[in-house]
Amino acid sequence: MKGFAMLSIGKVGWIEKEKPAPGPFDAIVRPLAVAPCTSDIHTVFEGAIGERHNMILGHEAVGEVVEVGSEVKDFKPGDRVVVPAITPDWRTSEVQRGYHQHSGGMLAGWKFSNVKDGVFGEFFHVNDADMNLAHLPKEIPLEAAVMIPDMMTTGFHGAELADIQMGSSVVVIGIGAVGLMGIAGAKLRGAGRIIGVGSRPICVEAAKFYGATDILNYKNGHIVDQVMKLTNGKGVDRVIMAGGGSETLSQAVSMVKPGGIISNINYHGSGDALLIPRVEWGCGMAHKTIKGGLCPGGRLRMERLIDLVFYKRVDPSKLVTHVFRGFDNIEKAFMLMKDKPKDLIKPVVILA
Ligand code: NAD
Ligand code: ZN
Helix, strand or coil, X not given: CEEEEEEECCEEEEEECCCCCCCCCCEEEEEEEXXXXXXXXXXXXXXXXXXXXXXXXXXCEEEEEEEECCCCCCCCCCCEEEECCECCCCCCHHHHCCCHHHCCCCCCCECECCCECCXXXXXXXXXXXXXHCXXXXXXXXXXXXXXHHHHHHHHHHHHHHCCCCCCCCEEEECCCHHHHHHHHHHHHCCCCCXXXXXXXXXXXXHHHHHCCCEEXXXXXXXXXXXXXXXXXXXXXXXXEECCCXXXXXXXXXHHEEEEEEEEECCCCCCCCCCCCCCCCCHHHCCCCEEEECCCCCXXXXXXXXXXXXXXXXXXXXXXXEEEEECHHHHHHHHHHXXXXXXXCCEEEEECC
């Protein structure tokens, strides 16, 4: 079978591989819609998680089951499924500790386009199908559905980690697809004021659609000053970091109130350290909490996100600015994600 792969750091291309086979609990899925992620860009072009050779890319897919192992109970060939970006090994101690994203080791629940072939192949392998796949209702269009496996779960995790309370004031740094879902998640959890930080007009418009009450442009001056001005020098209760470089942690620490929470869902792809500013950190005594997390995966998470779309609590289709058809266009969509033209939020490739 054919797949679009990371050949080595900085290099991508099409390769041929054996079609995968399922173990007793696994499934083989044919993608019906896929999307490239900024994380794949960090992985390939920054070498952020180290060298990878001939690894098929992609971890955002909805698909059709083509084969299942002998022990799979709830899925059969022909079923349409949402495939989470994170497909943990559920029989691990990390799961018992409550962190399925790290089942088997740090970040090890993230398998596609990290430690095994991803979803940009004609077929791909899903471990533990009953625990990791979710049925896709026919009412949800493929373009919207493919925003569930990563964009929705990640952005919403930003709001969860931030522990947003009714009426909390929130800054979301970076309003690409992930930050936009951070805004939507913050609104769903009852945030009051939501300040989005971004620059592309198309993202600004989407940020307002998803619930931003204010927008700041980081190109118009220091964002801490801008946030302080907007909040009469008080800062905000919560900050969700979903874009920008390593400087954003210092900015987040500076703009969050004492006792506030910073929630990072950004993939910091380069540099050795993130800095915490000493004075704004209250010389270590400000009760400012910093959290960071990989998006939740697995079946139950996908089913809950599917319900949010099905019952119209959130419409992820506004993220999709470019729709391509046909397998060969995966490369074009991927390169768009690298180049980030002004009119792009998220490209999708339909393979149905
Ligand atoms: P994106 O590039 O589309 O969006 C990032 C946004 O940040 C852009 O709108 C950009 O204008 C803005 N930005 C850049 N510099 C900034 C600055 N100095 N201050 C404020 N904003 C700035 O990316 P995306 O697809 O939305 O993904 C965001 C991040 O989330 C990426 O790093 C991606 O790899 C990561 N990610 C993490 C997870 C996870 O599980 N935690 C999952 C998916 C993606
Ligand atoms: Zn991703």
